[in-house]
Amino acid sequence: MPRRRPRAPWTLQRRLVLTVVALLALVSVTIGVVSVVILRASLIDRLDVQLASAVERSGVVLGGGDNDGDRFGDTPESPYFGMPAADSILGGPAQPPGLLALVYDGTTITTGYTDDQSGAIEELSGDQVQLLADQVNQSAPVTVDLGGELGEYRLQAHTSRTGILYLVGLPLSGVAATAAQLALIITFVSLAGLIVVAIIAAWVVRLALRPLQRVTATATRVAQLPLDRGEVALDDRVPAGDTDPRTEVGRVGAALNRMLDHVDLALEARQTSERKVRQFVADASHELRTPLASIRGYSELTRRSGQHLPPDTIHALGRIESESVRMTGLVEDLLLLARLDEGRELEQQPVDLTVLLVDAVNDAHAAGRDHVWNLELPDEPIEAIGDEPRLRQVVANLLANARVHTDAGSEVIVALQAVGDRAVITVTDNGPGIPESLTDTLFERFARGDTSRFRGTGSTGLGLAIVAAVVAAHHGAVTVDSQPGRTQFRVELPLAGAAEAH
Ligand SMILES: Nc1ncnc2c1ncn2[C@@H]1O[C@H](COP(=O)(O)OP(=O)(O)O)[C@@H](O)[C@H]1O
Ligand SMILES: [Mg+2]
Structure with a gap:
């Protein structure tokens, strides 16, 4: 089974920028939604006012006719003479475009609406009439989706002074279009704002993190020094500008510098003590050379000139001589090592x-x-x-x-x-x-x-x-x-x- 590689952790820069952008996106969406909802509500309020006046005007039109059931304005002087009841509402004076009307005089229902573009009066389909008829009992304005080309309408029913039940409606398409336009504008402005904010945030964060990079660079350089041996000059420090304790990065830089100071002191102490030990070994070896040469010389001399000495003593003198030779070798070796440790230049x-x-x-x-x-x-x-x-x-x-x-x-x-x-x-x-x-x-x-x-x-x-x-x-x-x-x-x-x- 192929093991999935662990995801690389996010850098601080990436996290900060993405957080800022995400928060801003959240705020933009909230503002956008609230604005659109409020705008829509206020547009509908205004539409309701228009609707109310349309209801009033329609009542006037209906009240002006006779009461024979299917025709209004039956007298030839009436401008609505011969028109179906709904048409006479729609054709009434000062009616807003797109108006829809339904009239029920107790026996027949007539309906119609003015086309937004052409201004012609059109018939409603059976289903739409049914949808409207369901709303006849509502006294407050309601929103109904009539489907097809008509879409949503705001409707209000009323009973005329002459007892005729009628219902007028105005299309919500204008409201929807305005709301959609606002939503679109907010979306575009927000997107542009998000991009600008992302760029500025990335720049600001990078600028803010640059001192941290310098601190890291110092730590890296020090880490590469061979601190475990020899004389080490630990002069590298975080630049003074990056050690201001009032900033987070400055505190890191200052802490690193303090640590480097300590390490430097410790190294110096170690070097001093090493140097002392080396010096001691060198001095001791050097001092031992002369007495060793004397021991060796005297024992040799005594052995050579000692014909009257017992054989045991001659043997002991021989041992003293050979051991002093061995010790001289050891002392010479120690001296040589101490000098090599000092790093003295050899012949070239x-x-x-x-x-x-x-x-x-x-x-x-x-x-x-x-x-x-x-x-x-x-x-x-x-x-x-x-x-x-x-x-x-x-x-x-x-x-x-x-x-x-x-x-x-x-x-x-x-x-x-x-x-x-x-x-x-x-x-x-x-x-x-x-x-x-x-x-x-x-x-x-x-x-x-x-x-x-x-x-x-x-x-x-x-x-x-x-x-x-x-x-x-x-x-x-x-x-x-x-x-x-x-x-x-x-x-x-x-x-x-x-x-x-x-
Ligand atoms: N050629 C070799 N064969 C086997 N053992 C060796 C050889 N050279 C060095 N050694 C081993 O390495 C050890 C260290 O050598 P060295 O530093 O010269 O010290 P020393 O010879 O004084 O013992 C010796 O004690 C020995 O055990
Ligand atoms: Mg050896």
């Missing part, structure tokens, strides 16, 4: 990676004679831009890992190639692979496999953290792909040529 010199790798593999070979070391170099030398001692350290750390965290007899392949504008160094070994528990934190400080600790290999867990920090400072990338039997570290660095081309 072309470094021949080919030479660097040859040296590194030679050193590794010397340190790990039980391993098989392979080096795959391209025909052309490859140069990267960077800090040579740091890059040497990166490769040395990777090779040390390949030596220390694999069993004797493992094979290590070091390869170099240029891919696009990048130099790619890979260090691949066929050792046991990186423990699964480390996959997420491998490049973090002091992250090391559990087994390493017991090997007494001088594992600190800083090696890969330094690799990551140095490579990042070179705008490169380091990735790892490891499974039991194959572990590959891949370091990408910008090529020297590529950097020059920029």
Whole structure:
């Protein structure tokens, strides 16, 4: 079954404009209906007045005739001589156009109406006569729909002085036409008004909401800042014009600015404390260097010149010496990391990676004679831009890992190639692979496999953290792909040529 997509919510602008237009439409319709009803009622009142005078005049006409039943004005002097009774009413003086008449003298009914356009006197149909006859007893004016061409009529019945029952009517077509015209005019004016109001409302609302867009823009810009790391200058604020607390949008803008102030302070505090910690680590490492060198020097000196020392003491001195070497390495690593954290600029010199790798593999070979070391170099030398001692350290750390965290007899392949504008160094070994528990934190400080600790290999867990920090400072990338039997570290660095081309 296809799921229906939820309807997009209406924007505030759309809602406001549509509400205004809908309310105005409601008001227009109400005004229109009330006007038409009132107009119609007042027109009918006026028609009733005309009708009343027509009734009066008709009474005069009827009263002027004799009483023989079917003819009025039977005397030849009468202007109505020989006419049917209804016709004599219709033909009477000053009768309004469209008049309708029915006369019942007790025995016969005569009817007729004057045609609006031609003024000729026409007959009514049997059904219409019946409809009229039903109204003869009404004393007040009534509205009756006669159907056909005649439509609605306003009728009033009366009995003449001579006792003749008669009924006259006037068409309501004029009233209907006027009312329809008014309705049409109101409709058109309202529609035009609605369009104009919709346009103006849209414009006003957009103008009113524009500050909100600026506030949103500020929030969006701030949201894009990398606030989670490094030094962040959070200077972006909602413009002063949009922070007036007397307006709704201004309150939002002011609240956002206050929040940004707080965040800015919090970030500054965080940066200060981070800087202090870094400074502390750097200072401490630096201060530890000299005493460590002394310990190492004195123990070495004592061991060398101590022929008379018991073997236990010589062994202990050897341990002191080797541990001070290890600690010196640790202190150097910490110092280097602290400096990299400070974001100090590294050297930007072309470094021949080919030479660097040859040296590194030679050193590794010397340190790990039980391993098989392979080096795959391209025909052309490859140069990267960077800090040579740091890059040497990166490769040395990777090779040390390949030596220390694999069993004797493992094979290590070091390869170099240029891919696009990048130099790619890979260090691949066929050792046991990186423990699964480390996959997420491998490049973090002091992250090391559990087994390493017991090997007494001088594992600190800083090696890969330094690799990551140095490579990042070179705008490169380091990735790892490891499974039991194959572990590959891949370091990408910008090529020297590529950097020059920029
Ligand atoms: N080539 C490798 N083979 C297996 N495990 C490795 C390899 N390289 C690194 N590791 C694992 O990653 C951990 C972190 O390495 P590193 O940061 O160099 O610290 P360290 O070598 O001082 O322990 C190591 O303790 C080890 O468990
Ligand atoms: Mg290591």
